[in-house]
Amino acid sequence: MRRTVFAAVLVGLVVIASLAPWAPPFAPAQGVDVYINVTGGGSKKLNIAIPTFTVVSGTDASGHAKMLAGVTGNDLTVSGLFSVVAGGEPVPANNSEELRRRWSEFAAAGAHAAVHGLLALRGERLEAEMRLYDLTSPNHTLIATKKFDAGAPQARRLAHRISDEVVLQFTGEPGVADTKIAYVVGRPGAREILVADYDGAGAAPATRNGSINLMPVWSPDARSIAFTSFMNGYPDLFRMFPFEP
Numbered sequence: 455m456r457r458t459v460f461a462a463v464l465v466g467l468v469v470i471a472s473l474a475p476w477a478p479p480f481a482p483a484q485g486v487d488v489y490i491n492v493t494g495g496g497s498k499k500l501n502i503a504i505p506t507f508t509v510v511s512g513t514d515a516s517g518h519a520k521m522l523a524g525v526t527g528n529d530l531t532v533s534g535l536f537s538v539v540a541g542g543e544p545v546p547a548n549n550s551e552e553l554r555r556r557w558s559e560f561a562a563a564g565a566h567a568a569v570h571g572l573l574a575l576r577g578e579r580l581e582a583e584m585r586l587y588d589l590t591s592p593n594h595t596l597i598a599t600k601k602f603d604a605g606a607p608q609a610r611r612l613a614h615r616i617s618d619e620v621v622l623q624f625t626g627e628p629g630v631a632d633t634k635i636a637y638v639v640g641r642p643g644a645r646e647i648l649v650a651d652y653d654g655a656g657a658a659p660a661t662r663n664g665s666i667n668l669m670p671v672w673s674p675d676a677r678s679i680a681f682t683s684f685m686n687g688y689p690d691l692f693r694m695f696p697f698e699p
Contacts, residue, residue: 500624502530503540503560503568503589507582508547512575516606519544519573522582522613526569529617529631532653535624539564547572554594561589567597569620578606584616586623598623610655636660636670636679636696647681649696660696 504527507519523541530536540563546552553570560568570585586597600619604612614631621629633652638645647670650657661667665685672679678695685692 499535499537500567501539501565502527502536502620503563503565504530504538505541505556505568505570506544507571507573508544510547510572510574511581514573514575516609518575518580518606518609519571521609522571522573522616523569525610525613526571526617526620528653529614529629530620533617533621533629533631535621540568545570557587557589557594561594565589567624568594569616571616575606580604580606580609580612582612582616584619586620610651614651634676636672638668638670647679649679660694 504523507522509519527538527541531538540560545556557568566589568587568589570587572583572585574581581601581603583599583601585599588595588597598619602612602615604615611632614633617631618629621627621631631652634649635652635654636647636649639648640646643666644664645666645668646662647660647667648657649660660670660679661681661683663683663685665683667681667683667685670679670681673693677697678693680691680693682689683692684690
């Protein structure tokens with residue numbers, strides 16, 4: 455169940471936006487070492503390497519492995535806490551010698567940590583495993599590992615969930631990449647509400663009534679959006695459920 459995060463005003467065609475996490479925020483992991491303090495200003499960014507995910511099963515005809523690495527890296531960059539300093543080709547899944555070589559290369563490039571993503575494609579399902587390494591330790595210590603799965607159409611969301619987990623592991627607080635925004639776009643006389651990922655990707659109309667629709671606000675459980683519409687010729691309050699048929 456999702457919960458409301460906050461509302462924001464955007465400029466340009468975007469008039470009003472509200473944000474709500476696509477999945478419920480989880481409590482900070484017990485016993486997680488905090489590597490980045492996000493409470494103070496001017497914190498130094500952590501350099502991280504994110505190579506293309508390694509396909510361990512199935513055929514990646516759609517390029518999900520590269521997309522997952524790219525979106526995860528973008529999420530971490532947007533967070534303001536990380537700088538992606540290395541990436542490149544996939545790292546073999548269980549080749550310890552090659553792992554040591556690549557991690558040493560990334561460390562030499564200035565990376566403090568690395569995300570090793572493994573991807574299995576099973577029909578219309580994607581199964582990913584995130585392995586997070588500390589490259590500042592002599593043996594490149596494995597910090598954390600976690601598995602995720604999603605339908606192929608939700609591949610970008612899979613990347614958002616992975617980046618949020620990386621933020622959690624390093625700060626003790628979950629990231630906010632797995633978030634949806636609702637906003638208004640249009641021209642005078644007709645404004646519709648759209649829903650998109652936090653970074654603007656995957657935008658889809660939530661209203662199609664050709665009227666003026668304004669001020670979308672997520673419900674506390676993030677299942678519905680309340681908004682003002684002139685569809686009946688005068689301003690009135692309406693409620694819709696954008697994720698339900």
